[in-house]
Amino acid sequence: MTAPRDKFGRPIVVVTGMGIVTSLGGGKTDNWKRLSAGESGIKTVTRFPLDSLKTTMAGAVDFVTVDPFSSTSLSQRLAEIATEEALEQSGIGSKGDFPGPLFLAVAPIETEWPQRLEVAREVPTKDFGIIDYLATCSGGKFAHFHRRFTFGSVALNLAETFGTKGSPISLSTACASGATAIQLGVEAIRRGETDATLCVATDGSVNPEALVRFSLLSALSTQNDPPQGASKPFSKNRDGFVMAEGAGALVLESFDAAMARGARILGVVAGCGELTDSFHRTRSAPDGKPAIGCVRKTLADAGMEPEQIDHINAHGTSTPENDKMEYLATAAVFGEHTKNIPVSSNKSMVGHTISAAGAVEAIFSLLTLEHQRIPPTINYEVPDPAIPFDVVGNKARDAKVTAVMSNSFGFGGQNASLILTREPA
Amino acid sequence: MAEKEVWITGVGLLSSLGEGLDAHWEALGAKRVNADEKRLAPYVIHPIAPVSFDAQIPKKGDQRQMETWQRIGTYAAGLALDSAGVKGNQEILSRMDMIIAAGGGERDLNVDLAIMNADAQGKLPPAALNEKLMNELRPTLFLAQLSNLLAGNIAIVHGVCGTSRTFMGEEASSIDAARIAVARIGAGQSDIALVGAAHNGDRGDLLMLYSFGDFALKDQYASVWARRNNPGFAIGSAGVFLVMESREHAEARGAKPYAKLTKVVADLAKRKQPGAVTKSLQAMWPQLGVSNDNAMLITGATGAEPATAEEREFLGQHPGLAVRATGTTFGHTMEAQFPLGLALAALSISRGALYPANDPTGLEVEKTEAPTQIVVLGVGHWQGEGMALVEAVK
Numbered sequence: 001m002t003a004p005r006d007k008f009g010r011p012i013v014v015v016t017g018m019g020i021v022t023s024l025g026g027g028k029t030d031n032w033k034r035l036s037a038g039e040s041g042i043k044t045v046t047r048f049p050l051d052s053l054k055t056t057m058a059g060a061v062d063f064v065t066v067d068p069f070s071s072t073s074l075s076q077r078l079a080e081i082a083t084e085e086a087l088e089q090s091g092i093g094s095k096g097d098f099p100g101p102l103f104l105a106v107a108p109i110e111t112e113w114p115q116r117l118e119v120a121r122e123v124p125t126k127d128f129g130i131i132d133y134l135a136t137c138s139g140g141k142f143a144h145f146h147r148r149f150t151f152g153s154v155a156l157n158l159a160e161t162f163g164t165k166g167s168p169i170s171l172s173t174a175c176a177s178g179a180t181a182i183q184l185g186v187e188a189i190r191r192g193e194t195d196a197t198l199c200v201a202t203d204g205s206v207n208p209e210a211l212v213r214f215s216l217l218s219a220l221s222t223q224n225d226p227p228q229g230a231s232k233p234f235s236k237n238r239d240g241f242v243m244a245e246g247a248g249a250l251v252l253e254s255f256d257a258a259m260a261r262g263a264r265i266l267g268v269v270a271g272c273g274e275l276t277d278s279f280h281r282t283r284s285a286p287d288g289k290p291a292i293g294c295v296r297k298t299l300a301d302a303g304m305e306p307e308q309i310d311h312i313n314a315h316g317t318s319t320p321e322n323d324k325m326e327y328l329a330t331a332a333v334f335g336e337h338t339k340n341i342p343v344s345s346n347k348s349m350v351g352h353t354i355s356a357a358g359a360v361e362a363i364f365s366l367l368t369l370e371h372q373r374i375p376p377t378i379n380y381e382v383p384d385p386a387i388p389f390d391v392v393g394n395k396a397r398d399a400k401v402t403a404v405m406s407n408s409f410g411f412g413g414q415n416a417s418l419i420l421t422r423e424p425a
Numbered sequence: 426m427a428e429k430e431v432w433i434t435g436v437g438l439l440s441s442l443g444e445g446l447d448a449h450w451e452a453l454g455a456k457r458v459n460a461d462e463k464r465l466a467p468y469v470i471h472p473i474a475p476v477s478f479d480a481q482i483p484k485k486g487d488q489r490q491m492e493t494w495q496r497i498g499t500y501a502a503g504l505a506l507d508s509a510g511v512k513g514n515q516e517i518l519s520r521m522d523m524i525i526a527a528g529g530g531e532r533d534l535n536v537d538l539a540i541m542n543a544d545a546q547g548k549l550p551p552a553a554l555n556e557k558l559m560n561e562l563r564p565t566l567f568l569a570q571l572s573n574l575l576a577g578n579i580a581i582v583h584g585v586c587g588t589s590r591t592f593m594g595e596e597a598s599s600i601d602a603a604r605i606a607v608a609r610i611g612a613g614q615s616d617i618a619l620v621g622a623a624h625n626g627d628r629g630d631l632l633m634l635y636s637f638g639d640f641a642l643k644d645q646y647a648s649v650w651a652r653r654n655n656p657g658f659a660i661g662s663a664g665v666f667l668v669m670e671s672r673e674h675a676e677a678r679g680a681k682p683y684a685k686l687t688k689v690v691a692d693l694a695k696r697k698q699p700g701a702v703t704k705s706l707q708a709m710w711p712q713l714g715v716s717n718d719n720a721m722l723i724t725g726a727t728g729a730e731p732a733t734a735e736e737r738e739f740l741g742q743h744p745g746l747a748v749r750a751t752g753t754t755f756g757h758t759m760e761a762q763f764p765l766g767l768a769l770a771a772l773s774i775s776r777g778a779l780y781p782a783n784d785p786t787g788l789e790v791e792k793t794e795a796p797t798q799i800v801v802l803g804v805g806h807w808q809g810e811g812m813a814l815v816e817a818v819k
Contacts, residue, residue: 051552052559108529108572108593111633113554120541127542130534130629131465137636146638146807151528151572152594156808159693167691167809169601170594172527172572180590184605191612208555216564274588276523278580281490281568290586411568412577414589 004256006270007303010190012424016263017090017251018363019082022350023059023244027085032367035375036396040228040349042242048208055220057227059244059351060206070112074204076154078247078356079104083162083200086249090263092196093163100194102164103184104155105177105201107355111149113209119145154202164198175315175410176274177201178248178358179418183272185252195257201359202247211243217282219319231352232379233316233345234323234387241317244351248359255424267366270403270419271302277413283321284409288329294415295333295405302419304403306334309341309419311374311399313365313406314389316345317352322409327387342399344392348378358408362418365404369422373398428611432675432682432818433771435509435668437501437621440755440765441471441661445504446772453769453780458754460646460659465629467643471756472627473497473662487582492531492569495578498623501664502579505619509668510680512583517678520587522615523576524606526599526622526760527591530570532630536561575623585619596725597691597809598622599763604689604811606669616674621666622760631660640729640806649728649752650737650786658727658806661756665764667771672818682818683771684799688713691811702735705810706802707742713814715798719745721779723770724802725762726750736804740788746800747792753783763811766801770815773799 006012020027023041024034034041041059047069050056064081066073093099119142125132137145147153155168173180178201185197214220221230221240231242258265275297277290284291299306315326331338346364353360368374373396380393406418438445441459442452462469478496481503482488488496506512511521540557543549549557568574573591580586592598592605599622609615625631635641635658642657669686690712694705722740726733740748751765758765773779774796782789801813 049552049555052556054559106593108570110529110532116537116541117544117549120545123541123545126546128538128545130538130632131467133538133541134468134629134632134636137633138639138641140639142637143639144637146634146640149634149637150595150807152597152805152808155594156693160695167597167601167604167693167811168594169592169605170598172591172593173589174571174573184590187609187614191608191614193608209558212555212558212562213567215559216562217567276576276580276586276589278584278586281574281577281581412571412573412589413580413586414573414577 012255013186013189013252013269014255014258015250015266015366016092016253016258017086018266018366019085019249020360020363021061021078021081022246022353022360023061024350026081028367035349035364036373038376038378038394040378042227042230042351044227045206047206053211054222055211055215056224057230057242058206059242061245070148071204071207072109072148072154075106075202076157078204079158079200079202080161082247082249086251090251092251097163098198100196100198101166101188102155102159102168103181103197103199104158104168104170105181105355106154106170107203107205108172109149109151111145112207115145172355173414174412175354176358176408176414176416177355178360179408179416181359182250182269182362182418183274183416186269186272189252189254196251196253199252199359200249201356203353203355204245205354206243206245214243221318229379231318231348233318233348233377234384234389234391235380236382236384238318238320238323240319242351244353246350246353246356246360248356248363250359267369268421268424270421271298272418273298273301274416277415282411284325288325288332291325291329291409291415292332294417295329298417298419304419307337309403309405311368311401311404312341312343313361313404314343314345315407315409316347318347324386326409327389339390341390342374342392342397343389344374344377346375358416361406362420365406365420368404369401369420372401429613430672431607431610431669431686432672433667433684433686434670434675434680434682435505436683436768436771437505437508437666438768439476439497439501440663441474443474444476450772450776456781456783462646468632469642469646469659470626471659471661473625482582490565490568491578494530494623494625495569495575497625497664498575499578499582501623502619502621502666503583505666505668506583517617518584518586521585522587522618523585523589524602524618524620525576525591526602527572527575527593528760529572531628533562533566534630595759596762596803596805599760600691600803600809600811603763603767603813604691607686607689610669610671617670619666619668621764623664624662624758624761626660626662626756642728648784649726649750650784650788652728656728656730658729658752658757661758663755663758663761663765665761665768667764667767684774685816685818687814687816689813693808694810696808700735702732702804702810703738706739709812713800713812715800715814717798718743720798720800721747721792721796722800722802723749723751723766725766726752726804727757727806728752729806732804732806747779748789763803767813767815770799770801774815774817
């Protein structure tokens with residue numbers, strides 16, 4: 001590790017701290033142990049009644065509680081837990097004083113049902129309309145709901161707690177959000193604006209309306225029994241994704257800055273790429289062209305050849321369309337080399353952590369590099385013949401892994417990919 | 426490495442005043458304001474001007490998949506692409522970067538109110554919420570609500586397909602959108618970008634959040650500077666998009682600039698301390714490189730307190746500035762307010778004049794000389810501060 005710059009003359013961006021929470025548990029140790037053992041975090045939802053719902057399971061993080069409950073407060077708490085772990089590992093800055101900006105991937109925020117109904121019960125008029133309702137909203141009694149449900153609230157609170165510098169950025173690029181947060185951090189370090197960035201992605205969205213909304217789009221698996229069998233990426237009988245919660249936090253630093261303070265380098269973000277799909281609001285272009293372009297841009301950004309990728313941490317949502325498109329796009333870029341690349345989807349075990357997924361999976365990719373062991377894709381009992389990936393099915397596989405591509409392909413045509421390596425190229 | 430110069434080569438505007446640059450220039454000159462005190466009385470709003478969306482969103486199917494805020498934004502994005510001369514240019518659009526500042530979309534207020542009334546009357550057992558939502562929400566409504574689906578719609582309708590990033594967080598989100606776009610272009614990470622936001626103020630559901638904090642202007646419309654006794658913002662409606670590109674990229678394709686976007690800075694003042702906003706603005710000001718203290722300044726001041734009073738304190742320290750508050754004319758368009766300031770600054774520079782003051786309190790003064798530098802200021806109603814310097818191209 002001597003090269004201070006990458007082959008394009010840019011500062012090399014390294015990871016010096018990681019923190020994670022998923023339905024499998026809190027922290028890297030527990031997550032890695034259970035992930036590599038092929039355990040599932042998907043369970044029947046107990047947080048709210050399930051009447052009338054077609055999908056009744058999720059990867060909810062029930063061991064973290066917030067009171068009063070809101071998905072926004074849970075998202076914030078998960079982000080705090082992951083960030084604390086990442087900062088402790090990194091040893092950067094001091095408590096409440098992180099020497100760089102915050103990039104936060106978070107689900108869009110709005111006032112949630114428990115709070116809406118709390119106000120409704122106070123409206124004096126019978127059969128009220130919106131104006132009567134608004135009158136009850138005002139007057140200061142519910143001022144805390146403004147602080148909780150502004151779109152910038154989670155980032156504001158994290159920025160205050162961790163003392164990040166400048167204006168914190170909250171972002172949403174749907175299922176690619178976590179990858180976008182990392183990408184923004186990488187770009188800021190490459191521009192030389194900062195030596196360090198805190199990239200956090202969080203999602204605590206398992207609530208009735210979110211489940212209903214995804215369900216109405218026919219995006220979710222309805223194979224509720226057993227819940228841990230529902231998410232089956234690359235299987236012929238897959239039928240949708242499983243909503244899940246979690247958070248991932250990464251401390252990114254320039255290689256120079258990390259070396260100068262003697263930090264332990266956990267891995268390198270060698271490349272990032274992004275390309276928008278304009279085909280449809282929820283569906284990917286069937287020919288996979290935008291995803292192909294995204295993967296190619298990422299390889300080009302890293303200055304790497306397809307043959308140098310030896311593992312793909314797939315988006316692998318377990319929806320019929322995504323997994324097929326992901327194979328086609330991969331095969332188009334990697335050609336003959338495709339069959340040599342072991343592919344796995346963490347979503348088979350932790351579910352789809354949506355806004356957090358890109359960061360959660362980047363962390364799992366870095367842990368894969370550290371342990372030289374690829375976590376399995378569980379529930380891989382009926383391989384889809386249309387997807388002839390070398391799927392790491394059901395059992396973890398020891399392998400020499402030097403460069404992982406982590407893909408995020410989401411709603412609204414949002415495609416982003418990352419290449420993570422053990423050492424600077 | 427020297428930073429590249431960033432030009433504004435396209436401006437798209439749709440608001441309560443109308444659509445397009447000529448209509449806005451004329452309305453600003455005539456000091457026209459389209460405020461409505463009745464539609465959502467007692468709340469004052471600025472509804473979007475009548476518009477036929479077909480001109481920029483030709484497929485009815487696309488229009489049906491959007492709610493109003495997305496139509497406003499997609500429409501204004503099309504105007505900006507037209508204005509930059511890149512509409513339909515596949516080669517450029519396929520690598521154009523997009524940074525959008527967005528809140529959330531319209532909810533189905535009828536469904537929400539029915540559920541809330543049922544609950545208030547004790548007729549909503551815990552399990553019934555799911556049933557009502559499953560049966561009564563339109564399946565595609567989610568797509569009209571998701572923040573990143575404004576960008577998604579712009580990609581689908583106009584083919585802007587390089588990268589797509591949606592920032593959230595009220596006013597600050599668009600300050601950061603402009604800041605990141607300028608930084609990326611300046612550093613050579615991007616050649617051309619579409620930056621903007623959209624907001625529909627004609628929404629009772631949206632007023633809920635701002636009513637919690639008593640931020641919304643009630644009863645009577647007044648100029649932003651004349652709201653001391655009745656503070657608040659009148660929710661406005663606008664779609665504002667800018668095409669930003671490196672000077673060399675613009676020159677290579679023969680594009681003419683409206684103005685140069687020299688600098689964007691942003692801050693997160695610790696507002697629990699009184700005076701923090703004033704201090705933040707004082708700290709940002711020297712970073713802009715304003716050469717003349719008699720410059721011009723377009724602010725997105727909301728009229729909500731205490732932020733506006735703290736901003737006024739800062740402005741009082743620069744008495745030579747010719748100030749214009751967009752909130753007076755357009756209301757508060759939240760995420761769109763900072764891009765609106767940038768658009769009006771670029772427009773003023775390109776027309777060689779600052780539009781007239783519209784302020785009975787006298788804080789805004791007339792200025793006849795042609796603008797060479799205009800500062801754009803944004804102070805969020807609750808959090809987030811920022812400034813930009815827009816200059817004439819030399």
